[in-house]
Amino acid sequence: MQTTLESRMQSLSFYHTIEVMPGVWTKGWPAVVPIVDMVKNHLRSLTLAGKRVLDVGCRDGAFSFEAERLGADEVIAFDNDLTPGVTEFLVEQLNSKVRIDHLNLFDLKPDTYGYFDVVIFPGVLYHLRYPFWALKLIRDVITTDGVLLLETAFLVDDSPRSMLFCPTGEESPYEPTSCTFFNKKGLLDTLRSLGFTIEQFTSLHPDAVASTDPDAPPVIDRCAIIARLESPEDGDNVRRYWEGRVHDNPIPRWDGSR
Numbered sequence: 001m002q003t004t005l006e007s008r009m010q011s012l013s014f015y016h017t018i019e020v021m022p023g024v025w026t027k028g029w030p031a032v033v034p035i036v037d038m039v040k041n042h043l044r045s046l047t048l049a050g051k052r053v054l055d056v057g058c059r060d061g062a063f064s065f066e067a068e069r070l071g072a073d074e075v076i077a078f079d080n081d082l083t084p085g086v087t088e089f090l091v092e093q094l095n096s097k098v099r100i101d102h103l104n105l106f107d108l109k110p111d112t113y114g115y116f117d118v119v120i121f122p123g124v125l126y127h128l129r130y131p132f133w134a135l136k137l138i139r140d141v142i143t144t145d146g147v148l149l150l151e152t153a154f155l156v157d158d159s160p161r162s163m164l165f166c167p168t169g170e171e172s173p174y175e176p177t178s179c180t181f182f183n184k185k186g187l188l189d190t191l192r193s194l195g196f197t198i199e200q201f202t203s204l205h206p207d208a209v210a211s212t213d214p215d216a217p218p219v220i221d222r223c224a225i226i227a228r229l230e231s232p233e234d235g236d237n238v239r240r241y242w243e244g245r246v247h248d249n250p251i252p253r254w255d256g257s258r
C-alpha cells in the first residue's frame, strides 16, 4: 500500500511538504519549509473552530489542510495555477473537505464565495504587480473583526518612510515574477490604510539588517502578519478617491465647493 502511494507521489510534483500518512511526506521544496512553518505557527494561534477560511494562492494547500485540522468549519482555497498534486491526489488522500478552485485573485469578489472570518494570504503578495488592489480585494471579502494572515517577502531597510521597492526583470532580488517588496512601514501602513489593525508582525530573520553599502544587493526577509479588520466600509473620502469613486461623496475642493 505504502509502495503504491509512494510511486503515485513520485509521478506528481509538490511545493509543500505534507504528511499524507504516518511517516510518508510529499517531496516539497526544502527551502520553503521554514516559511511554511512560520505561517502555520501563526495559523495555530488563531481560533478557527466554526470559522470560514479562505486560502489565497494555495498551491498544494498546506495551510488549508492545517486550517481544516484546526477545526475550521469551511475552508475554500484557490490558485490560478493549480497542480494535479493537490486536485487529483492530496484532497482525496487526506480525506479532506477543503474546496480547491482555479481562480485568479484579481477576479475575487464578495459574491464569489461570500465573506470569511479568516483569509490566509502567504507567499503571493511579492509576486503581484498590483499589490494595493490585491489587498483591497482581499479586504473586501473579510467580515468585520475578521483576520488576515499575510506572509510575504519584504525589504529590510532603515527608512522611517513607507516604501515600496518594485524591481523588474533581472533587478528582482528573487526572480522576475517577484516584483513587490514593501519595507516594514510600507506594508503595515498599507494594511492600516485598508482598515486593518496590526496584531502581530514576525520576521523570519529578526537579526537581518540593511546594508550600509549603496551598491550592495537589497536585503530581503520574510514576515508573517496577523491583521484584524476593524472597518470594512470605505468610510472616508480618501479611500473613495483612491478607488476612483470620488463622486460617490466628493471631497471638498480647495475653495470648499464640491
Ligand SMILES: C[S@@+](CC[C@H](N)C(=O)[O-])C[C@H]1O[C@@H](n2cnc3c(N)ncnc32)[C@H](O)[C@@H]1O
Pocket: 032, 036, 056, 057, 058, 059, 060, 078, 079, 080, 081, 082, 103, 104, 105, 106, 121, 122, 123, 124, 127
Ligand atoms: C510562492 S507560491 C506560495 C504558495 C503558498 N501560498 C505558500 O505560501 O506556501 C505562490 C502561489 O500563488 C499563486 N498565484 C500567483 N498569482 C496569483 C493570482 N493572481 N491568483 C491566484 N493565485 C496566484 C501561484 O500560482 C502560486 O501557487
